[in-house]
Amino acid sequence: MSDYRKIAFIGAGNMTQSIVGGMCQSGYPADHIFISNPSPEKLEKMSAKHGVTTSQNNAEVAAQADVIVLAVKPQLMQDVCAALRKEVSDLASKLIVTIAAGIRIEKYYQYLGDDIRMVRVMPNTPSLVGEGMSGLVADSKATDDDKAYIEKAFKGVGATQWVSTEDELDILGAVAGSGPAYFFEFMASLQKAAVELGYDSDKARQMVQQTALGAAKMAMNSDLELSELRSQVTSKGGSTAKGVEVYQQADVDGISAKAVKAAVTRNQEMAKLF
Ligand SMILES: NC(=O)c1ccc[n+]([C@@H]2O[C@H](COP(=O)([O-])OP(=O)(O)OC[C@H]3O[C@@H](n4cnc5c(N)ncnc54)[C@H](OP(=O)(O)O)[C@@H]3O)[C@@H](O)[C@H]2O)c1
Incomplete structure (x- = not known):
């Protein structure tokens, strides 16, 4: 055709x-x-x-x-x-x-x-x-x-x-469909953190946006695992390592797993409404 x-x-x-x-x-x-x-x-x-x-x-x-x-x-x-x-x-x-x-x-x-x-x-x-x-x-x-x-x-x-299945589509929905909101949440919290330390709000927003875009582009242009990319931009003993340590202590993996599971469950519940 x-x-x-x-x-x-x-x-x-x-x-x-x-x-x-x-x-x-x-x-x-x-x-x-x-x-x-x-x-x-x-x-x-x-x-x-x-x-x-x-x-x-x-x-x-x-x-x-x-x-x-x-x-x-x-x-x-x-x-x-x-x-x-x-x-x-x-x-x-x-x-x-x-x-x-x-x-x-x-x-x-x-x-x-x-x-x-x-x-x-x-x-x-x-x-x-x-x-x-x-x-x-x-x-x-x-x-x-x-x-x-x-x-x-x-x-x-x-x-x-x-x-291959609609169950997989629910997972895609919970990551890609809901994902922009997760990224906005994270971006807003970075902006807020900078402002709390005395940075101008508009400038903080610009630097967060541009950093998100830059990180996404680096990930898209690389064959490395995302965790490997993270290691590459984190020098031992440096300031990034200190910041990353705080996220890891807060169990980012566990939080993401819970968030994605909650969204999948909601997708499945909504499927029953129709
Ligand atoms: N936006 C997203 O990011 C996104 C993501 C994933 C899936 N979706 C899905 O995509 C679909 C459309 O979303 P959308 O964001 O484009 O929504 P939207 O902007 O609200 O568009 C829906 C359109 O349907 C029209 N409509 C209402 N009754 C109709 C009827 N009886 N016959 C024909 N058209 C009718 C509405 O017209 P009037 O305004 O004139 O009433 C409106 O223009 C939804 O099912 C949504 O779940 C959207």
Whole structure:
């Protein structure tokens, strides 16, 4: 199948705007992109910016497409799917992609029919600035072509990783999905520590941000284990060693393990709500 299938996004929120922006930037033809949303403002903006086709009618865009991306809030998903099932006759011939957090593939079979083929994607908020980390899991009916196609679409907003099970996707959600909040928490605490010692708050923020970016870039450009990178920037008896010792005494590994487990458990609980 062509690299450029007709793709319909149901919901024109932040995530859709980012993904479509990434696709258009990488040369995806705008006349193959369809977007629906109840209120017209976002549609007008996207149509003016990218030249995509828009509608306030979900079924109208879904019917024209080979791929349907469900991008509404999880609590609306059941109703949105029920309407699509009623109004779009050949859902089984299309690839269904969902980016909603928490809802398991099994549920979509109930909502849309168990003959659909689907991919579940878990993007994270840095997708909004083109630095996302998306996890993808496919059902057994999605083809290799389907997988290659959708992976390429999400590569437009960052890195992608395939996982084999939805349990793994819960782990990815607990690390990459929730991770930006963990990093912000840590960054804010470093900023606060500098300010408490008399440093200017704006300058402290800048140095924390830039240091986080620099550390991330160093990690990405290196084949060394992260713990080895840490050792390399820590001279014995130096000031960094003193600081790191304090973190280690506070059992950072144990704290991260607890935080990730708590988020996985919450992901599993939320899956039961839908
Ligand atoms: N943002 C993230 O970082 C992130 C990360 C992972 C997963 N997700 C998932 O991605 C999905 C979308 O998130 P988002 O951040 O893009 O949310 P969002 O900005 O709130 O967008 C949701 C969009 O859905 C539209 N909508 C409401 N009812 C609809 C309907 N019946 N039919 C079609 N569209 C409808 C809303 O339109 P109006 O505003 O006009 O009502 C809104 O534009 C969610 O399921 C979320 O769990 C998001």
